Amino acid sequence: MKNNIIVEVSELTKKFGNFTAVDNITFKVTEGEIFGFLGANGAGKTTAMQMLIGLSKQTSGEAFVAGYNIRTESEEIKKNIGYMSQKFSLYEDLKVWENIRLFAGIYGMKDKDIAEKTDDLLKRLDFEDERNTLVKSLPLGWKQKLAFSVAIFHNPKIVFLDEPTGGVDPATRRQFWEMIYKAAEDNITVFATTHYMDEAEYCDRVSIMVDGRIDALDTPSNLKAHFEAKDMDEVFRKLARKATRD
């Protein structure tokens, strides 16, 4: 079970005119893994992720997500993934339960299942008092936790997180990563970009993008050993130094 490949990327490239945003990247992600997708700003992380979730088309190369080709079967992929972006993207003028109901409904869940699962979720998050609160009046950390819960509410095979913890305090970040571990235990693969190097340590495996290429890909401990670094921060800085892009 653990060795099923859920994301398979080979020689994926994205060009915008003369600019190569993503340069011939190849990697695999196995099911149930927490995969950290690291890189400096402008290294091409978000572009790569957008190709995987069907928001943009590749220039060349192939990739499969949950067994579907990203070039031809992006609509199938969308049924099997969850996504949460750095820009907070629940509806601010809907209540907590209404947001959950909307996104669950979009993925084809039935009214009765939605109602039951919403109760469970709110209980688990200790959110029951906020059921009827408009999302815009929640604090940011709570919004992010809710957004993550909504992204995995329909039990996707893999969830893509684009800098999910940006701007969130350390305590909430910890809670957030606990939720990520919980999702991974439920066999949801987590594919996350982040800026926080301490978070990279929480990942099973980490890839580091520099100038559109993947320059390193391994477990955090192997990377630290290889680069003779005391923490991921040092690994990252050693690699990022090679960058020629601004």
Add this chain to the structure above:
Amino acid sequence: MGTLKFLIEKEFKQTLRNSIIPKLIVGYPIMVMLIFPWAINFEVKNIKVSVVDHNNSVYSQRLIQKVDASKYFIINNITSSYDEAMVDIEKTNADIILEIQPFFDKNIVKNKTADVMLSANSVDGTRGLLGNAYLSQILNDYSSELRSELAHTDMSPKHKMSAINIIPQYKFNENLDYKVFMIPALMVMMVTLICGILPALNIVSEKENGTIQQINVTPISKYQFILAKLIPYWIIGFIILSIAFVVVGLLYGIWPAGGFFPLYISSLVFIVGISGLGLIISNYSETLQQAMFLAFFFILIIILLSGLFTPIASMPKWAQIVAYSNPLSYFMEIMRMVYLKGSSYRGIANPLLFLTAFAVGFNTWAVLSYRKR
């Protein structure tokens, strides 16, 4: 289909929770129908006249009284000097000078003809022109009145001329009431603004908030997304129109002569079409600012070139071509025909066909240009 239910539910919750839109839905049609029919009015009234009376006789007095009695004119000044009247014009105290020549009474009695001179201030062209026309009408009346009087006094058969009266007859709007003419057009304008601009702004604000990206990674098809956006505005359009129908009926006693059914049918077609135009605008705009500007650009053109204020037939050729490729022209035509003439389906079949073509065209374009990236 199941997904659509959730999306429409969301749109309604958001719309009703909005602090302005629900009030707008009720208040807008009432306000427009209450105020605009009185304000948007091309009748020229209260034209100020300075009379230069060189004659000062019974006949000239009678003429002045006749002018004064007309609802169109206000006698501003009666003087014996043309220069003084010109000062009135310069100070904009007068729009027209009516100059009565010295031997007005004698000429009328002796020669059966007399001269008066009209000078109109044409800075405000409509006022000058229409004032002139109205005043000439009064003079004509007066002269035929005098003729018949004089004919009666000296009874000789040669003076018995029959006064030729031109009685214009205006069909379907007998009193040439501008309100009746403007109301159907105002309804069209209202629906255009509500159903054309609001959905466009709604979609673009989802782009700005980033929520559309979240929607784009879900399995929702673009048809479902677009339909869910439009259906609430279609319903809002119908509510607004219905409120307007009732307000106009109760307030002005004007009910559609051709019945409600053809109105609703053509409104449906028009609303679907104009919201398609709104979608096209939203697809080409990334920010609310762009969408607003694009929307106003198009709305201004289609409203001004629709025959709302000025008849299409009196536009220059190129503008007529624009007007005939404008869905508003056809909807306005239908609304006026049904409201005033009582046209039924046979009468509106042609413009309705054009409207349908627009609706299909706009929406096809909208769906093609919406990219679910």
